[in-house]
Amino acid sequence: MPTTTRAARGSGIALAIIVTCQLMLMIDGTIVNIALPRMAAELRIARTDLSWVVNAYILAFGGLLLLGGRAGDILGRRRMFTAGIALFTAASLLGGFAPSSGWLLAARALQGVGAAFAAPGTYALIAGTFAEGGPRDRAIGVLTAATSGGSAVGLILGGMLTDWASWRWVMFVNVPIGLAIVALAPRYVAETERHPGRFDLIGALTSTLGMTSLVYALIRVSSAGWGDGQALAGFGLGVVLLAAFVAVEGRAEQPIMPLRLLAGREQASAYLAMLLVPAAGISMFFFMAQYLEDVRGYSALVTGLAFLPLAAGLLVASHLAPRLLARFGITPMAAAGMTVVTVALTWLSRVGADGHIAGVLAPMTVFGLGMGFTFVSLTSRILSGVAPEDSGAASGLMQALQQTGGSLGLAILMTVFSAAAPGHGTAALAEGISAAVGATAAFTVAAIVVTLAARRHRGA
Structure with a gap:
């Protein structure tokens, strides 16, 4: 076999392993959304506390990503990639056996810790494996499809597992996949050059505790109001940290x-957009899953399948994005993608208690197209020109902002939901969800403004 053919095959297998890892981590961010009603019923979790099942994972994931990225730069990215997946797999097994809400939340947080040390290696290993330009953009397109599409796939898979087996299988499903990655990565994924140094533990501690305090305060506000003493203390501590x-x-x-x-x-501006856009996207998944199950009365499986058009839109956009980037440039593509996302969110906000399913499926498709163009463009901007010794830190920062933005967005929009749905029944629930989804568009509009302002400043 010619050397070039072997190299291409080797890089293809490495990309498949990396993409599978990223897909599993992203699936885990949303797969529990479908299972939330079943979890709440079996483990007796209050509706106002359900967001912690999502946030426990997101907070640990986002808060420790910076440390995980730098650990990969210092100790070796493949080594941290493999160790993180091993921890994530063990936490998934523990979560599947959870006998109480406290056990489940602890397992979700431990999953987030493992993901925080594995995820920075995905983009950093791609940056080290594929040359900048076309090859890297195509690899980023595939990884972006897994990153963004994983959220939709998680909802579909969550519906299948919850309906056909049990909500516990949304945790157990990670175990065989994680074990396969741990076994194959050392064989097919090349280790990166290490850059000796010391860990910034104080930085990791202050960032993690600061974001945790801030998000706790926002979630507390959704149930206790803006005058609550614990919420105000959380805001103050978060800002200081x-x-x-x-x-x-x-x-x-x-x-x-x-x-x-x-x-x-x-x-x-690209980093800031990576904070704002997921604040809208993750919140949309959270609220629309509850709309389809609790308002429309769909089963968990049908709810998951309703997100299939979104996954299709993501795949199409991620395939087209590298060619369009070469033709139009990063900033125009990013702004166009975020505009499409804004239109889709505004469209989805028109849902009602007796709306037609087409009013969900069509905007879901548009949302997927916009997110695909957006994430490929922003990722290309962030990773372009980054020094090799900083690629892990850049990947960690990018993903930390994604996860933190999702957590903050969900916490903020829970206050919008609570204010818009003070009553009971499906009509009140639909009204609250409509208001919350409509408010998500404010995040994407802000991201558009930031992106275009940066380009205008460069032109001036």
């Missing part, structure tokens, strides 16, 4: 978030 984090990163010899990653205005 995040300010301390920025100060620490500016002085640390080897920070987990090198501030040079944000030196360029277009780079900084």
Whole structure:
């Protein structure tokens, strides 16, 4: 077999392993959404506390991604990639056997810790395996389809497992996949060069605790109101810790978030957009899953299948995006993608207690197309020109902002939902969900403004 053919085959297998890992991690972010009503009934979880089943994973994942990214730079990205998946797999097994809500939340948090050390290796390993330009953009397109499509696939798979078996299988399903990745990665994925250094533990601690405090305060507000003492204390502590984090990163010899990653205005705007867009996307998944099950009365399986058009739109957009990027450029593509997402969210906000299913499926397809174009464009912007020794940190920061944005967005929109649905019954629930989904568009509009403002500044 010619050398070039063997190299292409090897890089293809490595990409398949990396994509499978990313797909599993992203699936886990939404697969539990379909199972939430069953979890709540069996483990006696209050509706106002259900978001913690999602946030326990997102907070640990997003809060530790920066440390996970830098750990990969120092210790080896494949090593941390494999160790993180091993921990994630063990936590999934524990979560499947959860006898109580506390056990389940602890397992979800432990899953997030494992994911935080595995996920930065995905984009960093692609950056080290594929040359910048066309080859890397195509690989990023495949990975982006897995990243964004994983959320939709998680809802479909969650519906199948919950209806056909039990909600516990949304946890157990990760075990065989994780074991396969742990076995195959050392054989097919090349280890990266290590860059000796020390861990910025203070930075990791302040960022994680700061975001946890902030999100706790927002969730507390949704049930206790803006005058609640614990909520106000959480806001204050979160702001102080995040300010301390920025100060620490500016002085640390080897920070987990090198501030040079944000030196360029277009780079900084892409990172900010990676905070804002998932704030809309993850919240949409959360509320629309409850709309389809609790308002429309669909089974978990049918609810999952309702997200299939979204996955199809993502696959189409991720396939087309590399060619369109080469023709139109990153910023126009990113802005166009976010505009399409905004239209889809506004469309979805028109759902009602007696609406037709077409009013969900059509905007879901449009949403998938917009998200595919958006994420490929933003990822290409963030990873372009990054030094090899910073690729893990850049990947970690990008994914930390995605997960943190999703958690913050969900917490904020829970307050919108609570304010719009003070009553009981499906009509009140539909009204609250409609208001919350409509409010998600504010995040994508802000991302468009930030992206275009950065480009205008460069032109000036």
